[in-house]
Amino acid sequence: MEIDEKQNKVLLQGNEAIVAGALAAGCNFFAGYPITPASEISELLSVKLPEVGGTFIQMEDEIASMGAVIGASLAGAKALTATSGPGFSLIQENLGYGCITEAPCVIVNVMRGGPSTGLPTSVSQGDVQMARWGTHGDHPIIVLAVSSVADCFSITVKAFNLSEKYRIPVIILSDEVVAHTRESVVLPAEESIRVFDRVKPDVPPEWYKPYADNNRGVPDMANFGDGYRHHVTGLVHDENGFPTQNGKEVDAFLRRIHGKISKGFKEIQVTKTFLMEDAEVCVIAYGSVARSALRAVRDARKSGVKAGLVQLVTLFPFPRKTVDTYLRQCRAAIVPEMNMGQIAREVSRVNQADCRIVKHNRIDGHLITPDEIFKHLSTV
Amino acid sequence: MLERAEIVRKEYLRHDKKFPHVWCPGCGNGIAMGAILRAIQSLGLSKDEVVMASGIGCSGRMPTYVDFNTIHTTHGRALTFSTGIKLANPALTVLTVMGDGDATAIGGNHFIHAARRNIDLTAIIINNSIYGMTGGQYSPTTPFGSQTTTSVYGHVEHAFSIAELAATAGASFVARSTVYHAAHLEEMLKLAISKRGFSVMEVISNCHVQYGKKNKLGGAVQMLNSYKDNAVKVEKAAKMSPEELEGKITIGVLADVEKPISTEVYRQVVEQARLKAEKITKEKDKDGVKRYEE
Numbered sequence: 243m244e245i246d247e248k249q250n251k252v253l254l255q256g257n258e259a260i261v262a263g264a265l266a267a268g269c270n271f272f273a274g275y276p277i278t279p280a281s282e283i284s285e286l287l288s289v290k291l292p293e294v295g296g297t298f299i300q301m302e303d304e305i306a307s308m309g310a311v312i313g314a315s316l317a318g319a320k321a322l323t324a325t326s327g328p329g330f331s332l333i334q335e336n337l338g339y340g341c342i343t344e345a346p347c348v349i350v351n352v353m354r355g356g357p358s359t360g361l362p363t364s365v366s367q368g369d370v371q372m373a374r375w376g377t378h379g380d381h382p383i384i385v386l387a388v389s390s391v392a393d394c395f396s397i398t399v400k401a402f403n404l405s406e407k408y409r410i411p412v413i414i415l416s417d418e419v420v421a422h423t424r425e426s427v428v429l430p431a432e433e434s435i436r437v438f439d440r441v442k443p444d445v446p447p448e449w450y451k452p453y454a455d456n457n458r459g460v461p462d463m464a465n466f467g468d469g470y471r472h473h474v475t476g477l478v479h480d481e482n483g484f485p486t487q488n489g490k491e492v493d494a495f496l497r498r499i500h501g502k503i504s505k506g507f508k509e510i511q512v513t514k515t516f517l518m519e520d521a522e523v524c525v526i527a528y529g530s531v532a533r534s535a536l537r538a539v540r541d542a543r544k545s546g547v548k549a550g551l552v553q554l555v556t557l558f559p560f561p562r563k564t565v566d567t568y569l570r571q572c573r574a575a576i577v578p579e580m581n582m583g584q585i586a587r588e589v590s591r592v593n594q595a596d597c598r599i600v601k602h603n604r605i606d607g608h609l610i611t612p613d614e615i616f617k618h619l620s621t622v
Numbered sequence: 623m624l625e626r627a628e629i630v631r632k633e634y635l636r637h638d639k640k641f642p643h644v645w646c647p648g649c650g651n652g653i654a655m656g657a658i659l660r661a662i663q664s665l666g667l668s669k670d671e672v673v674m675a676s677g678i679g680c681s682g683r684m685p686t687y688v689d690f691n692t693i694h695t696t697h698g699r700a701l702t703f704s705t706g707i708k709l710a711n712p713a714l715t716v717l718t719v720m721g722d723g724d725a726t727a728i729g730g731n732h733f734i735h736a737a738r739r740n741i742d743l744t745a746i747i748i749n750n751s752i753y754g755m756t757g758g759q760y761s762p763t764t765p766f767g768s769q770t771t772t773s774v775y776g777h778v779e780h781a782f783s784i785a786e787l788a789a790t791a792g793a794s795f796v797a798r799s800t801v802y803h804a805a806h807l808e809e810m811l812k813l814a815i816s817k818r819g820f821s822v823m824e825v826i827s828n829c830h831v832q833y834g835k836k837n838k839l840g841g842a843v844q845m846l847n848s849y850k851d852n853a854v855k856v857e858k859a860a861k862m863s864p865e866e867l868e869g870k871i872t873i874g875v876l877a878d879v880e881k882p883i884s885t886e887v888y889r890q891v892v893e894q895a896r897l898k899a900e901k902i903t904k905e906k907d908k909d910g911v912k913r914y915e916e
Contacts, residue, residue, distance in 0.1 A: 309699040465711070466693075
C-alpha cells in the first residue's frame with residue numbers, strides 16, 4: 243500500500259484504520275481471540291506491534307483476552323482487544339472488573355448479526371444496549387460508534403485518550419460494513435495527534451491513596467512496578483483499595499466512578515450534525531447507517547424537505563442534552579437502526595417535546611439504504 | 623525460626639490494614655502464605671518487583687494481606703491477568719495464588735494454556751478438595767465417593783491430579799507439598815519462584831471446616847497429621863507400586879524441564895520486526911514512497 247507523502251492519503255479498510263488509530267494513540271498491547279469480522283485487527287497488530295516494541299498475544303478465549311488487557315493496563319500498557327458479538331459476550335465478565343478497578347483500556351466490537359452465532363459475516367447493530375448494560379451491576383461506561391474509515395482512526399485515538407483520562411474501559415462499536423469497506427482517507431499528521439496519558443501520582447509512596455477522590459473524580463494511577471505498592475480488587479473498595487462493606491464508603495465509591503463520567507460529559511459526548519440549522523425533520527443515526535442517512539437527508543433537501551442529520555458518535559453516556567435540543571426543533575425524528583430499536587428507546591426516553599419518533603428497523607443482515615430513510619423523510 | 627517469622631510478619635504483612643483475616647482458625651492458607659513470604663524473603667526479592675495475583679475463593683483473599691503489588695481478580699481468571707502484567711512489565715516477578723476450584727474448574731482452560739504457553743509465571747494452587755467459601759460444594763479435586771454439600775450421596779465423579787495435569791499441559795516446573803511440611807513447602811516454593819518458565823506449586827491443604835467435617839476426618843490437627851502420615855517423597859514414590867501409592871501424597875519436584883520461554887522468544891521477534899521496520903523506513907527515505915504494509 244502506497245501513501246502519498248504530502249497528503250498522508252491512504253487506502254484502508256475500517257479494521258486497518260482502527261489499528262492505525264490505536265498505534266497513533268500509543269497502544270502497545272493487544273490480546274485477542276480470532277473472530278469474524280474483527281480478525282484483521284488482530285492480524286495486523288501481530289505484525290505492527292512488535293515493530294514498535296509492543297506486545298501481541300492470542301489468548302485461549304475472549305475472557306482471557308480481557309483479563310490480559312486489564313493486567314497489562316495495570317502494569318502500564320495502553321491495551322486493546324477486538325472482537326465481535328459472541329466474543330463480546332465473553333468479555334463482559336472482566337469488563338465489569340475493568341470498570342470497578344478503573345483500568346484504562348479499549349474494546350472494539352465489530353458488530354455482526356445475532357443472537358448467538360447469528361450471522362457471522364453480516365452487518366448488524368444488535369449490541370448497542372449490551373455495550374451499555376452487558377456486564378452485571380451498575381457501572382459507568384463509554385461507548386463510541388464509528389461510521390467511516392476516517393472515524394475508525396480518529397475515534398480510536400479518542401477512545402484511548404478518554405480511557406486514560408477517565409480511567410475507564412471504552413468500547414468502540416464498529417460494524418461489518420465499516421470494518422470491511424475500503425476508503426481513501428487522509429490520516430492526520432503524527433505531530434497533530436493529541437495523545438493523553440494517565441496521570442501518575444507524584445506523592446511519596448506512603449502517602450499514595452490509589453482510589454482517593456479529587457476534583458476530577460479520577461484518582462492518579464500508579465502502575466505495578468512503579469514503587470507504589472497497592473491493592474487492586476473487584477470487590478468494592480475504600481480509597482486505599484481494600485475491600486469494604488461500610489455503606490458510606492461503598493456509596494461514595496460507586497457515586498464517584500459514575501460521577502467522574504458526568505463531570506466529563508462535555509468532552510465525552512460527541513455528536514455531529516449536518517444541515518440541522520433550519521431542519522424541521524431529522525434523522526438520528528450512528529455507525530454505517532449514518533452514511534445512508536446523510537445521503538437520504540441530502541436527497542430530501544433536493545426535493546424540498548427541510549431535513550437534517552444528527553449523527554451520534556458517543557452512544558453512552560447518551561447525549562441527552564444535544565438530542566433533546568434537536569427534538570424540540572423538529573416535528574419528527576427518524577431513527578434508522580439495524581436492530582429492533584435500541585437507540586430509538588433512548589431517543590424516546592429523552593424526548594420532552596412533541597417530536598414524533600419514527601423507528602426504522604432492518605434486521606435481515608443488510609445495510610439500511612438511503613432510499614429507505616428518504617421514504618420516511620418525504621412522508622413524515 | 624521465630625525471629626525470622628517476626629521479620630517476615632513485620633516486613634511483608636499489611637498489618638495495619640485489613641486484619642483480622644477472613645480465614646477460619648486452623649486453615650492451611652495461613653501456613654501457605656507464611657511459606658510464600660519466607661521463600662520471597664530468602665530469594666532476596668524486593669517488594670516492589672513482586673506481584674501477587676489471585677482469583678476468587680478463600681485463597682483469593684491472600685493478596686489483601688501482603689505488601690506487594692497485589693491484585694484480586696475474577697473467579698478462575700487470575701492467570702490471564704498475570705499474563706498481561708508479565709507481558710507488559712517482564713521485570714516483575716508474578717505469583718498467582720489460586721484454589722483448586724478456581725484453577726482447575728472455572729479457570730481450567732486458562733491454567734492449561736498458561737502451562738502450554740510457558741510464560742515466566744509461578745502458579746501456586748492451594749488444593750483443599752472443596753469450595754470452602756461458598757459452603758462446601760464438590761470441586762474438581764474432590765475424591766471419588768466423598769461427601770460435600772452437593773454430593774451427599776457420595777461423589778460420583780473422579781478427581782484431577784493438579785500436578786500431573788500441569789506437567790502434561792507443558793509446565794516447565796511442577797512441585798507438590800502440603801501445609802504440614804511447612805519447611806519443605808518453603809524450599810519447593812523457592813525452586814518454583816526462581817524457575818524460569820511456567821511453574822506450578824500444588825499445596826495440599828486442609829479445609830477441616832467443610833471437607834474434613836463432612837468426611838469425618840477430624841479437625842485441623844488430625845488433617846495435618848494425615849498429611850504427615852501419608853506423604854511420600856517423590857524419590858521414594860518412584861520405587862513404589864501404584865497399589866502401594868493408593869491414598870498417598872507424593873511430595874517434591876515432579877517435573878523440571880528446560881524449554882524456550884515464550885516471552886523471551888517474543889523479545890527476539892520484536893528485535894527482528896524493529897530492524898525490518900527501520901530498514902523499510904530507510905528505503906522509503908531513498909525513493910520517497912512510504913509503504914504502509916509490508
